[in-house]
Amino acid sequence: DIQMTQSPSSLSASVGDRVTITCRASQSISSYLNWYQQKPGKAPKLLIYAASSLQSGVPSRFSGSGSGTDFTLTISSLQPEDFATYYCQQSYSTPPAITFGQGTRLEIK
C-alpha cells in the first residue's frame, strides 16, 4: 500500500496568514494527488486535483504543487472560513487502492 503522511498534524494560524501543508507519499505517485477540505459535520470538499489543478468554484487563494513523492497545499491569505481539516489523497496504486493522509487540522490562533 502507498502510505500518505501529512505534516503538520495540526496548525494554528491567524486570518491573513500564508499557510503551507505538506503531504509525502511512501513511493512516487506522479501527480495522482488530490486535496480536500472538511468542516465539522460535513462531507469533504475537493479543492485541488492532479496535484495543482484548482477545482471549479474554489477560491484562487488555494494552490497545490509537487509531483513524485512530495506535495504541498498553500493558502495564500487565510480567511475565517478556511479553518477546517485538510486531507491529501492518492489514486496512483494499481490495482486502485486509494489512500488518504491522516489530516491536518487548521485552527485559529
Next chain:
Amino acid sequence: QVQLQESGPGLVKPSGTLSLTCAVSGGSISSSNWWSWVRQPPGKGLEWIGEIYHSGSTNYNPSLKSRVTISVDKSKNQFSLKLSSVTAADTAVYYCARGNYLVGAIRAFDIWGQGTMVTVSS
C-alpha cells in the same frame, strides 16, 4: 447537478452485516465514473472502502476486502455497500462519493453524499 444520498440502518449488531445504499440523482450511474464508499470513525480520518464501475467492476481496500461487497443497480441508479462481521471498530460516518476523471487517468472525489452515521452496538 449530480447529487448522492446515502440510506440505511443507523444501528447494526456486532457480527452482523452493515448494508447501505447510495442513490444517484441528477445524472446517470452509467457515466464514466467510479462510485466509492469512504468512511470516517468519530474524531478520526478518512478511509476508502472500495469502488464500483457501472459495468460491475470493483476495487476494494485490501484491509477490508474479505468483508466488503459493493454492487450496482443501474435500473434504480444506485449502488450499495455490504460490510459483514462488523465490530465496534466499524462504527463510523459512511460517505458515498463519485470518482471523476478530471485529468487523464487521475480521478478525484468531486461529489459526496452528506454521510450517514452507522453505530455497531448490541
